[in-house]
Amino acid sequence: MTVAKEMRVVKDVTCPFCGVTCDDLEVHVEDGKIRDVKNACVLGKDTFLHHLEGLATPRIDGKPASIEACIEAAADILARAKYPLIYGLDSTELHAHRKAIELADLIGANIDHTSSVCHAPSLQAVQTVGIPSCTVGEVKNRADLVIFWGANPAEAHPRHATRYSVTVKGMFTPQGRKDRTVIHIDVRRTPTSRMADTFIQIKPHSDYEVFSTLTALVNGHDLDVSEVGGVPLQEWRDLVEVMKGAKFGILYWGMGLTMTRGKYLNVVALLRLCQELNRFTKFLGAPLRGHGNVVGMAQVLTWQTGFPFAVNMSRGYPRFNPGEFSVADLLGRGEVDAALIIAADAIGNFPAKAAQHLKSIPLIAVDPKESETTKVAQVVIPAAQAAVAAEGVAYRMDHIPLPLKKVVDSPYPSDREILDRIIARVLAKRPDDGAKRAAPLPRG
Amino acid sequence: MGEIILTFKGMGGSTVPLEADPITPDLLQLKVRAEIERLPLYHGNEQLLLGDFFSVKGERSNQIRLRGDLSQVKNIGVGMQTGRIVIESSIGMHVGARMTGGEIQVHGNAGDWAGAEMTGGLLWINGSAGNRAGSAYRGSKYGMRGGVILIEGSGGHEVGGYMRRGLIVVRGNLEDHAGARMVAGSIFVFGRVGGRTGGGMKRGSIVCFNPLDVLPTFRLTSTYAPLFVTIYLRALRSRGFSVPEIGGGRFARYCGDLAESGKGEILVWQG
Numbered sequence A: 001m002t003v004a005k006e007m008r009v010v011k012d013v014t015c016p017f018c019g020v021t022c023d024d025l026e027v028h029v030e031d032g033k034i035r036d037v038k039n040a041c042v043l044g045k046d047t048f049l050h051h052l053e054g055l056a057t058p059r060i061d062g063k064p065a066s067i068e069a070c071i072e073a074a075a076d077i078l079a080r081a082k083y084p085l086i087y088g089l090d091s092t093e094l095h096a097h098r099k100a101i102e103l104a105d106l107i108g109a110n111i112d113h114t115s116s117v118c119h120a121p122s123l124q125a126v127q128t129v130g131i132p133s134c135t136v137g138e139v140k141n142r143a144d145l146v147i148f149w150g151a152n153p154a155e156a157h158p159r160h161a162t163r164y165s166v167t168v169k170g171m172f173t174p175q176g177r178k179d180r181t182v183i184h185i186d187v188r189r190t191p192t193s194r195m196a197d198t199f200i201q202i203k204p205h206s207d208y209e210v211f212s213t214l215t216a217l218v219n220g221h222d223l224d225v226s227e228v229g230g231v232p233l234q235e236w237r238d239l240v241e242v243m244k245g246a247k248f249g250i251l252y253w254g255m256g257l258t259m260t261r262g263k264y265l266n267v268v269a270l271l272r273l274c275q276e277l278n279r280f281t282k283f284l285g286a287p288l289r290g291h292g293n294v295v296g297m298a299q300v301l302t303w304q305t306g307f308p309f310a311v312n313m314s315r316g317y318p319r320f321n322p323g324e325f326s327v328a329d330l331l332g333r334g335e336v337d338a339a340l341i342i343a344a345d346a347i348g349n350f351p352a353k354a355a356q357h358l359k360s361i362p363l364i365a366v367d368p369k370e371s372e373t374t375k376v377a378q379v380v381i382p383a384a385q386a387a388v389a390a391e392g393v394a395y396r397m398d399h400i401p402l403p404l405k406k407v408v409d410s411p412y413p414s415d416r417e418i419l420d421r422i423i424a425r426v427l428a429k430r431p432d433d434g435a436k437r438a439a440p441l442p443r444g
Numbered sequence B: 001m002g003e004i005i006l007t008f009k010g011m012g013g014s015t016v017p018l019e020a021d022p023i024t025p026d027l028l029q030l031k032v033r034a035e036i037e038r039l040p041l042y043h044g045n046e047q048l049l050l051g052d053f054f055s056v057k058g059e060r061s062n063q064i065r066l067r068g069d070l071s072q073v074k075n076i077g078v079g080m081q082t083g084r085i086v087i088e089s090s091i092g093m094h095v096g097a098r099m100t101g102g103e104i105q106v107h108g109n110a111g112d113w114a115g116a117e118m119t120g121g122l123l124w125i126n127g128s129a130g131n132r133a134g135s136a137y138r139g140s141k142y143g144m145r146g147g148v149i150l151i152e153g154s155g156g157h158e159v160g161g162y163m164r165r166g167l168i169v170v171r172g173n174l175e176d177h178a179g180a181r182m183v184a185g186s187i188f189v190f191g192r193v194g195g196r197t198g199g200g201m202k203r204g205s206i207v208c209f210n211p212l213d214v215l216p217t218f219r220l221t222s223t224y225a226p227l228f229v230t231i232y233l234r235a236l237r238s239r240g241f242s243v244p245e246i247g248g249g250r251f252a253r254y255c256g257d258l259a260e261s262g263k264g265e266i267l268v269w270q271g
Helices: A044-049 A065-078 A094-108 A120-130 A138-143 A160-165 A207-218 A233-245 A262-275 A294-305 A327-332 A352-360 A372-374 A415-428 B031-039 B227-238
Strands: A007-015 A023-030 A035-037 A083-088 A110-111 A145-149 A179-186 A197-202 A249-252 A280-287 A339-342 A363-366 A379-381 A390-394 A400-405 B002-006 B041-044 B046-049 B056-057 B061-068 B084-087 B104-107 B122-125 B144-152 B163-171 B187-188 B205-208 B217-223 B252-257 B264-269
Touching: A023 A044, A035 A044, A065 A094, A065 A339, A065 A363, A065 A379, A065 A415, A083 A094, A083 A327, A083 A372, A094 A110, A094 A390, A094 A415, A110 A294, A110 A327, A120 A262, A138 A160, A138 A249, A138 A280, A145 A390, A179 A233, A207 A233, A207 A262, A249 A262, A262 A280, A327 A352, A352 A372, A363 A372, A363 A415, B031 B056
Parallel strands: A083 A110, A083 A339, A145 A179, A145 A249, A179 A197, A249 A280, A339 A363, A363 A379, B002 B061, B061 B084, B084 B104, B104 B122, B122 B144, B144 B163, B163 B187, B187 B205, B205 B264
Antiparallel strands: A007 A023, A023 A035, A390 A400, B002 B056, B041 B046, B217 B252, B252 B264
């Protein structure tokens, strides 16, 4: 006997892989399994096609347990912790972010997300000097000069060029690629250099000097030096003329600036350059945000606490101080006494010292898949993967919210539901039944 | 008037930092011992009492002496206006941050943000200071707006960042971005400085006694013997802060940062 196979095509699916957040995917589902994905790049395709591989299982101390028991164990750890950490949240969706912040508020935790180790310096730079920026739609329709700096979108954001920035045809760029000048500036050639008209190779760790030089040249100063960043000054003078001559310029930067010497001050110098160029033409800047919905977490955290990352709730109100409450520093100094890692692989990505501390404290991992973190976590709670098996909202790299669809079913609850159930169990464990989390009054 | 001696009893092996904001002369000088012991301190998300962590000797004094290993204790002397704190060991983050007056002596190293955004008073660190000493908190427009920070050891990154007024003297070395985006004020460094010193500075003076890589956006304007440096060095010696004898040496004056208004200066001692 043959059973009729269930086949369907889900259209306009949003991809959760990178910050380009393509929302035109077509996913072919057969018997609850994804068989094919149309329109996606290779990275997005992999995310959907391999969604059933390497799934995590619920367990406590390495022994299989029910989801219920895992949630109870997690709540136990978090309710007892004095200085817990909630971290991750890049590969999940808006409602899970809200619940994670609610939990952090409830237990007086430090809350940080993957931005902290990628584009957080960009956020700090924006706090310092502001940003002239725009959505990718503006770039598509208007930009005639596109500069990629310290970034490799050809490999990290494969559809950025075709959807928004290089070959796409827009309202005032009807000929697409022919209407745009594309410049790539980096410390080495990458596939992105191949799609650029000009590639300028600078010495590693000289971005700050180059931005400052360009800004000084834009401001009409002459300089005493003959070369900056290993490139003759005349070449920078020529670049300034190209920038000033553009009708609409955009400078996209990547982690080549944020995670190298100078960090946020590199981006400050970049943004000052963009600002000064606006005395001559329209010139904007935008970070090429990478991982999944990491922009979303910064958005949600900012609207709920006022700060984009590295937030501490231990006094019952949010405090912000990167270096003090940011994840790498909290772990590097060995301060936190319990951690909840959601939708991110902390141990697989962190420096050895930070990973070592995570292994030494009670660790809870909420993740659809097995990772270095789930391998050592005391409590593992598998979740339905957001954008594949759970719906929600993600933010694109230009801060535009897009709906995530549920394409297939998962036997496990969503991140949102898991966090909600942990919150309920933590509340049930406190004698005052969840009255506002208040530190005990001074004794005596 | 005697002094209040607070001896740290430790945190029972816990690595969670202790936030000890109430330890300022302004608050303690009005209190008797029992009241001091009942001041609230934060240990992680728990509020406990000063008496849980410190044994208290003395009362009603604006002279405070701290003993024991305090490297995990934050916020000592934050916002203090008057009196004196002597710390006999290394101290955690934010010591003397936002202080407006009085004096803090640290006989050890200080954590990050020592004297951040201070507007007055004296912070004297015998050892080294961390990152962002005398600098601004994230998102603030200005760092230190007055007062003096003396560091006998070395300092970290962005020391004196966003500084608006005041003096920072460092006998040792500094890391990158000393005086980042400073608006005014003076920084003296007797050791070596890292890269990008004075990057983004609008006004102010950074005086270096060792050669450095000046950013391309600074231009050499002159070589001269500035009188104010001699006066500053004499004032430092009279306070007991030993500085090398430079014997009327000459300084190269670099003007910048031309990416900003370009009215700041870096003086480099030429011997």
